Amino acid sequence: MxxxxxxxxxxxxxxxxxxxxxxxxxxxxxxxxxxxxxxxxxxxxxxxxxxxxxxxxxxxxxxxxxxxxxxxxxxxxxxxxxxxxxxxxxxxxxxxxxxxxxxxxxxxxxxxxxxxxxxxxxxxxxxxxxxxxxxxxxxxxxxxxxxxxxxxxxxxxxxxxxxxxxxxxxxxxxxxxxxxxxxxxxxxxxxxxxxxxxxxxxxxxKSITAYRYLESIKLPLDAEGNRAGMVHKDIQDQDFMPIKPGQPIFVSFDGEDICYQGDRVVYGSFINEAAYYDNNIALSLLEKVTLSTD
Amino acid sequence: MxxxxxxxxxxxxxxxxxxxxxxxxxxxxxxxxxxxxxxxxxxxxxxxxxxxxxxxxxxxxxxxxxxxxxxxxxxxxxxxxxxxxxxxxxxxxxxxxxxxxxxxxxxxxxxxxxxxxxxxxxxxxxxxxxxxxxxxxxxxxxxxxxxxxxxxxxxxxxxxxxxxxxxxxxxxxxxxxxxxxxxxxxxxxxxxxxxxxxxxxxxxxKSITAYRYLESIKLPLDAEGNRAGMVHKDIQDQDFMPIKPGQPIFVSFDGEDICYQGDRVVYGSFINEAAYYDNNIALSLLEKVTLSTD
Missing domain, CATH: 3.40.630.10 (Zn peptidases)
Known part of the structure; x- marks a missing residue:
């Protein structure tokens, strides 16, 4: 109650x-x-x-x-x-x-x-x-x-x-x-x-789909810790959509793609959130789960 | 040169x-x-x-x-x-x-x-x-x-x-x-x-279409100068699209539409710009013009 x-x-x-x-x-x-x-x-x-x-x-x-x-x-x-x-x-x-x-x-x-x-x-x-x-x-x-x-x-x-x-x-x-x-x-x-x-x-x-937090990943940084790239336009605005192994997730300022290194499909949220730039956090990775209402 | x-x-x-x-x-x-x-x-x-x-x-x-x-x-x-x-x-x-x-x-x-x-x-x-x-x-x-x-x-x-x-x-x-x-x-x-x-x-x-600045208009304010409403969703993100006389451009926090009082079609830009909240500026109004390259 x-x-x-x-x-x-x-x-x-x-x-x-x-x-x-x-x-x-x-x-x-x-x-x-x-x-x-x-x-x-x-x-x-x-x-x-x-x-x-x-x-x-x-x-x-x-x-x-x-x-x-x-x-x-x-x-x-x-x-x-x-x-x-x-x-x-x-x-x-x-x-x-x-x-x-x-x-x-x-x-x-x-x-x-x-x-x-x-x-x-x-x-x-x-x-x-x-x-x-x-x-x-x-x-x-x-x-x-x-x-x-x-x-x-x-x-x-x-x-x-x-x-x-x-x-x-x-x-x-x-x-x-x-x-x-x-x-x-x-x-x-x-x-x-x-x-x-x-x-x-x-x-x-009986059940619904949800997305469970796994980990946060950082923007690409250079040896001095400065930002070396940004979130790739392929995943920009694609919150809760799949991110596949090998897919570009960042791009260096020189235009080079940087790909997701994980070995399974995950989902993104807080993709390119302004408030997380302080810590250079680029996005959260999530797994898709089913929640039962029984 | x-x-x-x-x-x-x-x-x-x-x-x-x-x-x-x-x-x-x-x-x-x-x-x-x-x-x-x-x-x-x-x-x-x-x-x-x-x-x-x-x-x-x-x-x-x-x-x-x-x-x-x-x-x-x-x-x-x-x-x-x-x-x-x-x-x-x-x-x-x-x-x-x-x-x-x-x-x-x-x-x-x-x-x-x-x-x-x-x-x-x-x-x-x-x-x-x-x-x-x-x-x-x-x-x-x-x-x-x-x-x-x-x-x-x-x-x-x-x-x-x-x-x-x-x-x-x-x-x-x-x-x-x-x-x-x-x-x-x-x-x-x-x-x-x-x-x-x-x-x-x-x-x-020979010519192109452009949009010439006319004036800025303010968010609705109450008697004490506090914001009383926000940009209406009908014009949110509709930069460079027509705004017609009588069309809702703001909504009060209580959900009441506030309509454009002008007497001709104008166009908006900087609609709901974060940086202009300091001065409660809601958007710029523009007129459509033709620029000649001759």
Whole structure:
């Protein structure tokens, strides 16, 4: 039973969609209220928003490991903000809030993506319900760290959570379509939780297709660690499409193709994400999986 | 006769394409050399690039009016850098450099666009030549201020100049397709100037279609000046397509359409450009014009 839920926006200050959706819903809270749980709304990183940046000093969405939350030596703007949010809706380990929905956007062509942070029938049914009412929704799984106190995502404060990632939208931009998709996906998650609380989950497809995170791969770098190439146009915008062994995935600035060295078909996401240039991460690799709703 | 030419990249620090093209060409200068003029390359705002921002204190591409260049009280990072660049390739009014190509990118769906800063047969022929060899190139004109010493663009240092705008690409991202398009357009401009210098401009179409800047329009704002809506999905990505009187161009956050109030068909560009949110500018309006190459 989920009794208390928090919707979070602006975990990254230049992802405007969640921030403006919160403004909208705060004016009309009925939109996010449901009959059998309470909904709170949290604007996670307003200082980064004011500066029109992803973050001021540290990526807020990497500040929520139990160790970091407990370390009073860590006092950057985001490290302090993480402790505040943890007090407000946590504390992690024994949280007041049962479920977090954290709204993000991406510069990549991932469409509306529901990111599952945990395994199990509840999550599989939630994903199936969302996709049933939103056929273009993609389901992505990254459950490795779950029930791991050291997970650093904001959403890991609660025992259960999902992240919404919608793109493509440039940083610091509002797109009408992305705004609508993010709102629709949030509404469907709220609707499902209400039904689940009532033990009234409707009939769902027996299984759905999802994409599970395997690893991230880096841009080509030269001996000094400088970028030596970029994402190849053959995979640009092809999020959730197959990447085959030997297929060009990068191109050097001189125009030479650099091919995928793996030995099986994988799938890409966050392909050429602006926010990941800091670490020269070019894309995530995923495997296709089937989630059962039984 | 154009004898000395400068190619400029990184006027905006988060428009990576021009910056990485300069890196490429600096390693292999033959790519930008031609038989009858010299080519210099200028990385305009490296400090903004290091900070991964459009600019540090002031938009560098608004710092080149004769008044500002002559005002020693103005000493922000960009105001100082503008004076350095003016010394290096100017001075404005009597410049050493005859022609500037300034490479930009946009988050909007403008495709590869050649932006003409001046009127006349030379520019019309240049545009026709580029489009002949690059059929997806769009031609946009913004000549209002030309021969006006108060123009604030970097390119206005030279008596003649063009700007290249290619999109869509998020800020702080390299896209292979945008990189190639920017390189191709630059090569075609260099080729045309070489031919023009030799009085060997080949036969060109008698006229081409272009889009001339009329005015910019703002996002809907509430009484306190806060954004009250966003660009409507009907015009999102529809750069250089007609906008008709009465057509929805914005949508309020509550979902209400806001329609275009003009009384004739116009065309949009820079529709929902990230960099223009600072000033709440939503798009530029253009009129369709015909440029004659005779």
């Amino acid at each position: 989920i009794k208390q839920l928090a919707i979070v926006g602006g975990t990254h200050g230049n992802e405007f969609t969640g921030i403006y959706l919160l403004k909208k819903w705060q004016k009309n809270t009925a939109l996010v209220e449901r009959s059998n749980f309470t909904t709170e709304m949290i604007f996670a990183n307003p200082q980064a928003y004011v500066q029109n940046k992803r973050y001021v000093e540290h990526d807020l969405n990497r500040c929520f490991s139990q160790t970091d939350l407990g370390n009073n030596q860590l006092n950057s703007i985001e490290q302090i903000r993480a402790k505040e949010i943890n007090q407000q809706i946590g504390p992690k380990g024994q949280p007041r809030i049962d479920f977090v929905i954290d709204m993000h956007t991406t510069t990549t062509n991932m469409g509306p993506t529901l990111l599952l942070t945990s395994k199990g029938k509840f999550y599989n049914q939630l994903a199936a319900y969302v996709q049933l009412h939103m056929p273009n929704a993609m389901i992505s799984c990254d459950e490795d760290h779950k029930s791991n106190e050291q997970h650093h995502f904001l959403s890991s404060i609660a025992m259960d959570s999902v992240m919404i990632e919608v793109g493509p939208v440039p940083q610091s931009v509002l797109r009408h379509d992305v705004f609508e998709q993010t709102e629709l996906m949030t509404m469907l998650i709220l609707d499902f939780i209400e039904l689940h609380n009532q033990d009234a989950v409707p009939q769902l497809p | 154009i004898k000395q030419l400068a190619i400029v990249g990184g006027t905006h620090g988060n428009e990576f394409t021009g910056i990485y093209l300069l890196k490429k060409w600096q390693k292999n200068t033959a790519l930008v050399e031609r038989s009858n003029f010299t080519t210099e390359m200028i990385f305009a705002n490296p400090q903004a690039y290091v900070q991964n921002k459009r600019y540090v204190e002031h938009d560098l591409n608004r710092c080149f009016s004769q008044t500002d260049l002559g005002n020693n009280q103005l000493n922000s990072i960009e105001q100082i850098r503008a004076k350095e660049i003016n010394q290096q390739i100017g001075p404005k009014g009597q410049p050493r450099i005859d022609f500037v190509i300034d490479m930009h990118t946009t988050t909007t769906n403008m495709g590869p666009t050649l932006l003409l800063t001046s009127k006349g047969k030379f520019y019309n022929q240049l545009a026709a030549y580029v489009q002949l060899h690059m059929p997806n190139a769009m031609i946009s004109c913004d000549e209002d201020h030309k021969s006006n010493e108060q123009h604030h663009f970097l390119s206005s240092i030279a008596m003649d100049s063009v700007m290249i705008e290619v999109g869509p690409v998020p800020q702080s991202v390299l896209r292979h397709d945008v990189f190639e398009q920017t390189e191709l357009m630059t090569m075609l401009i260099l080729d045309f100037i070489e031919l023009h210098n030799q009085d060997a401009v080949p036969q060109l179409p």
